[in-house]
Amino acid sequence: MPIIGTIAIVASSLIAPPESLAVRDNPNDQGRAILISWVYPQTESIIGFRIFRACSLPDKFAALNSELIIGTEYLDSDTMLCDGVPYYYFIRVYSAYDSADSPVIGPVVSSAQWFNTDRFNVLVLAVIINGLFIFYLLRARRNTGMFIRKINGLDAIDEALGRATEMGKPVLFSFGLGYITDMVVIAALPILRRIASKTAQYAVRLIVPNSDPLVMTTAQETVKEAYTEAGRPDLYNQDNISFLTSDQFGYAAGVDGIILREKPGAIFWLGYFYAESLIMAETGHSIGAIQLAGTTETTQLPFFVAACDYTMIGEEIYAASCYLKPEPIMLGTIKGEDFIKFLLIILISLIVLLGTAARLLPNEAPFLNNLFGTIVNWFTPKS
Amino acid sequence: MLTGLHLNHKSMLHRTGPLILVFGTALLLIIAFFIPHKPFGDLEARFLNWYAIISGFTFLLGLDSLARHHLIKIARREKGWFYSLLLVTSLFGTLFLGLYSWVRYASPFALNAPFMWLYKFMIIPLQATMFATLAFFIFSAAYRAFRVRNLAATLLLIAACLVMLGNVPIGSSIWGGISWLIHQIFPNTNLEILKRWELFAAAKDWLMAIPQAAAGRGIGIGLALGGIAMSLRIILGIERTYLSS
Numbered sequence: 001m002p003i004i005g006t007i008a009i010v011a012s013s014l015i016a017p018p019e020s021l022a023v024r025d026n027p028n029d030q031g032r033a034i035l036i037s038w039v040y041p042q043t044e045s046i047i048g049f050r051i052f053r054a055c056s057l058p059d060k061f062a063a064l065n066s067e068l069i070i071g072t073e074y075l076d077s078d079t080m081l082c083d084g085v086p087y088y089y090f091i092r093v094y095s096a097y098d099s100a101d102s103p104v105i106g107p108v109v110s111s112a113q114w115f116n117t118d119r120f121n122v123l124v125l126a127v128i129i130n131g132l133f134i135f136y137l138l139r140a141r142r143n144t145g146m147f148i149r150k151i152n153g154l155d156a157i158d159e160a161l162g163r164a165t166e167m168g169k170p171v172l173f174s175f176g177l178g179y180i181t182d183m184v185v186i187a188a189l190p191i192l193r194r195i196a197s198k199t200a201q202y203a204v205r206l207i208v209p210n211s212d213p214l215v216m217t218t219a220q221e222t223v224k225e226a227y228t229e230a231g232r233p234d235l236y237n238q239d240n241i242s243f244l245t246s247d248q249f250g251y252a253a254g255v256d257g258i259i260l261r262e263k264p265g266a267i268f269w270l271g272y273f274y275a276e277s278l279i280m281a282e283t284g285h286s287i288g289a290i291q292l293a294g295t296t297e298t299t300q301l302p303f304f305v306a307a308c309d310y311t312m313i314g315e316e317i318y319a320a321s322c323y324l325k326p327e328p329i330m331l332g333t334i335k336g337e338d339f340i341k342f343l344l345i346i347l348i349s350l351i352v353l354l355g356t357a358a359r360l361l362p363n364e365a366p367f368l369n370n371l372f373g374t375i376v377n378w379f380t381p382k383s
Numbered sequence: 384m385l386t387g388l389h390l391n392h393k394s395m396l397h398r399t400g401p402l403i404l405v406f407g408t409a410l411l412l413i414i415a416f417f418i419p420h421k422p423f424g425d426l427e428a429r430f431l432n433w434y435a436i437i438s439g440f441t442f443l444l445g446l447d448s449l450a451r452h453h454l455i456k457i458a459r460r461e462k463g464w465f466y467s468l469l470l471v472t473s474l475f476g477t478l479f480l481g482l483y484s485w486v487r488y489a490s491p492f493a494l495n496a497p498f499m500w501l502y503k504f505m506i507i508p509l510q511a512t513m514f515a516t517l518a519f520f521i522f523s524a525a526y527r528a529f530r531v532r533n534l535a536a537t538l539l540l541i542a543a544c545l546v547m548l549g550n551v552p553i554g555s556s557i558w559g560g561i562s563w564l565i566h567q568i569f570p571n572t573n574l575e576i577l578k579r580w581e582l583f584a585a586a587k588d589w590l591m592a593i594p595q596a597a598a599g600r601g602i603g604i605g606l607a608l609g610g611i612a613m614s615l616r617i618i619l620g621i622e623r624t625y626l627s628s
Binding site for chain 1: 413416417418419420421424425434437438441442443444445446448449451452455462463466509510513514516517520521523524525527528599601602603604605606608609610611612613614615616617619621622624625
């Protein structure tokens with residue numbers, strides 16, 4: 001009887017080794033990474049896996065993970081791993097009482113790839129979109145009569161500056177928490193230049209509090225150039241374009257302080273804003289300033305719409321430089337943008353129709369569902 | 384002649400040089416996006432490191448600008464100079480405490496370091512206070528935005544009320560009351576089914592998933608295309624405002 005009992009315990013603790021172990025070079029990477037995958041063994045009470053690696057078969061295998069991992073995949077991107085060197089692997093599965101090893105698999109060699117196939121769809125779209133932009137840029141060189149629709153927010157700049165001048169109050173311009181690497185900050189620079197040029201002509205003080213020193217330096221240069229061009233370099237004061245802080249609410253408090261002390265007649269919020277947008281715009285509203293806003297941060301747009309007199313929505317801020325300086329070549333990009341939008345509307349409508357038809361006719365036309373899935377998958381980013 | 388050459392050389396250095404640099408860098412980063420192999424693969428990370436180093440040094444510019452602006456104000460006894468004094472004292476006091484804590488406790492963020500005390504009991508509460516004021520500002524902005532002036536504002540008000548009621552527990556309680564009222568007027572209706580229907584939550588989900596998402600995606604597509612057009616203008620040297628030209 002005791003012998004039968006021992007056999008029963010051993011039998012219950014037996015564990016099956018991991019099946020279908022596969023190793024391959026990790027695709028679409030810089031190399032020095034090997035992907036190991038396996039099928040989860042059909043055994044209960046598995047507590048984890050440990051991966052072992054060796055450079056050649058007589059070598060001693062070394063464990064890669066100190067803590068057991070759960071799952072069916074492991075990416076070996078150890079800093080000691082070298083490209084072009086053959087490696088061998090096996091994995092050990094652990095239960096509460098036992099462990100079992102898979103057969104050794106290999107050799108596998110890691111290497112860097114010359115093209116990320118996961119990004120093929122991006123390449124195709126980039127070529128089409130940029131090709132269309134360049135086509136319209138080239139066409140714009142010959143065409144001088146291009147039309148750009150009215151953008152109320154940009155038209156209101158002169159109105160706001162005029163009002164500040166009449167009231168004898170300064171003008172405030174903020175890039176928010178944007179960095180010079182943010183496209184919206186670069187898009188706001190021509191607007192700052194236009195405002196600076198007008199404030200120089202009208203002899204109105206322009207205050208630009210900054211949260212980033214690089215943006216501050218660029219703003220100083222832009223304003224200085226605009227003042228010089230307007231023939232009033234004497235009015236330029238570097239201290240008006242100063243650094244406050246890079247801290248979000250510290251910046252909001254600082255700008256609020258300037259608004260309450262200086263009481264500007266016109267305020268421009270053009271750049272990158274987060275939760276501080278409403279704090280600053282509401283303070284601007286409380287002193288009765290005419291406010292104009294524009295940001296690419298869509299979550300802050302409703303706040304600006306609620307608190308400001310004019311708000312540039314979406315890509316309107318990107319069109320500012322073309323609108324303020326309507327050269328044909330600049331307008332060519334806007335024309336290209338509109339044409340791509342038109343193509344996208346057609347494409348999205350066709351995909352919507354296809355998806356609807358696939359849903360309505362699952363039995364009559366099953367290929368529609370596959371086609372719809374393939375198209376959606378192609379557009380889905382992989383890495 | 385010499386002056387002309389000198390001017391041309393200066394113009395080349397100041398105008399064409401940066402444009403070539405921008406074009407080359409952009410091209411390299413575009414290539415690096417598609418080619419993981421060295422030397423392109425880690426180029427983006429390398430550029431970001433360079434940017435971090437440069438922007439780290441530019442903080443000295445920011446510090447110089449801030450300190451100079453307020454020190455001049457104090458020296459000239461301009462209006463509000465006392466606040467400038469407070470700012471300069473806080474700025475250098477924080478810097479001193481940070482350096483002291485670093486030397487004395489090996490890290491400014493050591494639990495018992497004076498800098499950490501300043502951070503915990505002054506900076507965090509000040510930030511929290513600023514953030515808390517947002518609630519009041521939301522209220523005042525919402526009041527103005529939701530005033531019934533025209534059809535669009537009325538629709539906005541109705542949509543906002545439904546979204547708010549769908550998000551808070553009181554919306555569910557109100558719907559419970561409405562269901563009970565409907566059941567009293569039409570006794571044939573099933574009260575449990577009516578209650579489960581959760582009109583406010585369903586309306587909120589529909590508003591957020593259909594009209595709001597559609598408008599948001601429209602704006603998003605426009606932003607993406609506008610960003611591409613802007614990038615192309617910068618890369619090709621058509622847009623030069625960042626060079627002050």
